[in-house]
Amino acid sequence: MSGDPSKKRYVSTFRMYLQPSVQDQDSSAGGGSLGNGPTPGTVVSRSRTYPVQLATENKPGPAAELNPPRFTEPLKDCTVDEGCDIVLHGVLAGSQPFHISWLHNGEPVHFGTPSLDGVVVRLVVDDCLPEDAGAYTCVAENAAGKTSSSAAVCVRGLPVQLKDPPKQVEVRAGETARLQCCFSSSFPVAACWIHNKDQVVDGSRIWVENGDKHSTLVVAEAQASDVGSYIIVVRDRKGWVQHAVSLTVIDRPQPPASCPVISQISGSSLVLSWSGPCYDGGSAIVGYVVETKKEGPGEPGEWKELTGCCRSTSYRVRSGLEPLCEYSFRVRAYNAVGISRPSKESDIIKMDTEGKVQEEPQIYEDFVIDTTNKVTDHYTVLERLGMGKFGQVFQLVHKESGRVCAGKFYKGRRSMEREAARREIQLIKSLHHPKLVQCLGAYDSRSEIVMVMEYVAGGELFERIVDDNFEHTEPTSARYMQQILEGMRYIHQRNIVHLDLKPENVVCVDSSGTNIKIIDFGLASKLDPTTPLKIMQGTPEFVAPEVISFEPVELATDMWSVGVICYILLSGESPFQGNSESETLALVTAAELEFDEDFKEISDQARDFISNLVKKDVRRRLSCDEALAHPWMASFATANPRYTKTLPKEKMKKYLAKQKWKKTGKALLALKRLALLSSKVDGTSRPTSPGEDPGLTPEVEKALKSLEEKLLSQPYFSQPLMDQVVPRGSTVHLICNIQGYPDPEVEWLKEEESLKESSRLRVEYEEDGSCMLLLADAESGDSGLYTCRAANSQGEAHCSARLSVEG
Incomplete structure (x- = not known):
């Protein structure tokens, strides 16, 4: 078109159809109906008019170049849990603008939130449901063509879940209780209720109402026997859940479990002690009513109320007892609902001329360990009084005499534990002193070993001291220490x-007097002059430095503990307690005793008394005789209570609270293990839902029946032993974790020979399954292959590790 510029020029307008090449189509095509990339044949041309301008230099002007859309990052297949968000995105290339549309299973998408941010396409479906699963396609087009990308989305249904189930249901006796639990699931659900390890079966008074989204246990005319934990088990093919609902039926309490027992008290008064009801009626016991009746010829035989507001299980009768008269007593318990029937009557007691109870002197009787009967043949077992490393203590009532006692039930899974129990019984049955708890009998059967002891009703000494009604002074503290020393002198005289002396093992005889007794001889040992005794046990705050250093213990080892108890008694602070057990042991080893501002009101004699007990050098500690002869011991005899300063109790209350927290922490380990076992519920049956066929799918039926199998399992090691290389003289810890139910019995072997506990070797087996072989002062001869063998009724498992002692 170039030429003479004076000549006339024309511009021609025409319409052009642009078609992508076959090569471009092939490069963007993808395989599979749900695969990523454009589907073959989806790229089509769309006509559009573009004016072409000619250049002034009479050169042809270039046409605008358009590129069809294509996915540089296609959609990706994904799996999403129900209730979560589906997020699909891809990245486009090509000429803009793009027009985007979404398809779900070939139909336009009318849900979710689509977006286009530059070249990024996105579709978000909030809180997806199972029906949101399927094939999603993103279609992109521009003036040059159209393409698409697809992805498969799988919505994974959630296993069954409980929706805010109740923890406790409370009704009055005679009312109807409804324990309802709602649940949600993407699959068919079956549910059943379990009580006392048996599945609840529909009856005239108790039945189950099952629905698609709930299960309700109905208890009509609720009564005391219905009280307890009810476990709902809900199962679908993806999983199962369980939840415990506690049913409380409020009613009058049962009568106190034992008749009142009369304790020795001077003057014209006496102390009654009894056991609380076995069942409190579902509501806390508020108090007790104590009644008395005058016995003898010509007496009306009417019961008279002594008090209607006793808040504990003991009561001091201070008045109303006439000389030479005979009396009997009984007790009633009451709660928010009402008052119980009376307890059994006490023995008849006769007062002497001075109004003092006539009592027989304490007689110490020897006994033979009963290997024929069980403790339950002669005693009724009531509430648990305490729990320790070697067993549990329960309150007992003799079936014939009604005497209240305490029973220590030993752990007896291993032979060495049973031997340790027998040693403690033989030792304590030979100790007869007013300041030591007395052993009254013992039972040794295949299933358990039980020691029967006198029942000491007053509680721990430190708990008594912090009571608001108790006056805590330095002279009273000296009196308590004197009693502890008298008891310790008796056992030290017998070598x-x-x-294990600590505050928890010093208890009061009754709830009102000041007499104490020493309990728990689980670690006690008789010293042999020819064989030094080394131990690796005790409570860190109270053990002496020689225990931590694994040096021979002596009688003076107890005296260190006596000094620590006295320090806490006067100040409320523990002298060596750190922020951790290791810090506490380090402070004990350093043995640097300090008297801070808590002792500013304490006498110099008391400080000197403690200082001469808490000495690192064993030879410089006071003996029991020397401590009893110390000037501080005589100070309380001459002190005038009127002019004696009362000691503060705030720090001792904090100390006791901290000790309870520690006990709770240890108890939690056992509770967690019990919770683990309780999750493996035993006993299953096929529940029915209204309007459904009572037959369950094989998956659900198998799941329910497997609950019992989960409870019973052969031993296995969740944490195996590990090989160790240690220097000579060090302490070895071989640790593993054993699971299985029933609890496996454990045996340790070295080179296939069974190991026995000794002063250097100790085995610890905790409730959570943790098992440790502790070997002190390792020698070259200790090298070898160590094996832990665990066995129960379901099978046996082994785990081994090699120990190498160098140097």
Whole structure:
């Protein structure tokens, strides 16, 4: 078109159809109906008019170049849990603008939130449901063509879940209780209720109402026997859940479990002690009513109320007892609902001329361990009083005499534990002193070993001291220490060491007096002059430095503990307690005793008394005789209570609270293990839902029946032993974790030979399954292959590790 510029020029307008090449189509095509990339044949041309301008230099002007859309990052297949968000995105290339549309299973998408941010396409479906699963296609087009990308989305249904189930249901006796639990699931659900390890079966008074989204246990005319934990088990093919609902039926409490027992008290008064009801009626016991009746010829035989507001299980009768008269007593318990029937009557007691109870002197009787009967043949077992490393203590009532006692039930899974129990019984049955708890009998059967002891009703000494009605002074503290020393002198004279003296093991005889007794001889041992005794046990705050250093213990080892108890008694602070057990042991080893501002009101004699007990050098500690002869012991005899300063109790209350927290922490380990076992519920049956066929799918039926199998399992090691290389003289810890139910019995072997506990070797087996072989002062001869063998009724498992002692 170039030429003479004076000549006339024309511009021609025409319409052009642009078609992508076959090569471009092939490069963007993808395989599979749900695969990523454009589907073959989806790229089509769309006509559009573009004016072409000619250049002034009479050169042809270039046409605008358009590129069809294509996915540089296609959609990706994904799996999403129900209730979560589906997020699909891809990245486009090509000429803009793009027009985007979404398809779900070939139909336009009318849900979710689509977006286009530049070249990024996105579709978000909030809180997806199972019906949101399927094939999603993103279609992109521009003036040059159209393409698409597809992805498969799988919505994974959630296993069954409980929706805010109740933890406790409370009704009055005679009312109807409804324990309802709602649940949600993407699959068919079956549910059943379990009580006392048996599945609840529909009856005239108790039945189950099942629905698609709930299950309700109905208990009509609720009564005391219905009280307890009810476990709902809900199962679908993806999983199962369980939840415990506690049913409380409020009613009058049952009568106190034992008749009142009369304790020795001077003057014209006496102390009654009894056991609380076995069942409190579902509501806390508020108090007790104590009644008395005058016995003898010509007496009306009417019961008279002594008090209607006793808040504990003991009561001091201070008045109303006439000389030479005979009396009997009984007790009633009451709660928010009402008052119980009376307890059994006490023995008849006769007062002497001075109004003092006539009592027989305490007689110490020897006994033979009963290997024929069980403790339950002669005693009724009531509430648990305490729990320790070697067993549990329960309150007992003799079936014939009604005497209240305490029973220590030993752990007896292993032979060495049973031997340790027998040693403690033989030792304590030979100790007869007013300041030591007395052993009254013992039972040794295949299933358990039980020691029967006198029941000491007053509680721990430190708990008594912090009571608001108790006056805490330095002279009273000296009196308590004197009693502790009298008891310790008796056992030291027999060359016996207690090795576990601490506040928890010093208890009051009754709830109102000041007499104490020493309990728990689980670690006590008789010293042999020819064989030094080394131990690796005790409570860190109270053990002596020689215990931590694994040096021979002596009678003076107990005296260190006596000094620590006295320090806490006067100040409320523990002298060596750190922020951790290791810090506490380090402070004990350093043995640097300090008297801070808590002792500013304490006498110099008391400080000197403690300082001469808490000495690192064993030879410089006071003996029991020397401590009893110390000037501080005589100070309380001459002190005038009127002019004696009352000691503060705030720090001791904090100390006791901290000790309870520690006990709770240890108890939690056992509770967690019990919770683990309770999750493996035993006993299953096929529940029915209204309007459904009672037959269950094989998956659900198998799941329900497997609950019992989950409870029973052969032993296995969740944490195996590990090989160790240690220097000579060090302490070895071989640790593993054993699971299985029933609890496996454990045996340790070295080179296939069974190991026995000794002063250097100890085995610890905790409730959570943790098992440790502790070997002190390792020698080259200790090298070898160590094996832990665990066995129960379901099978046996082994785990081994090699120990190498160098140097």
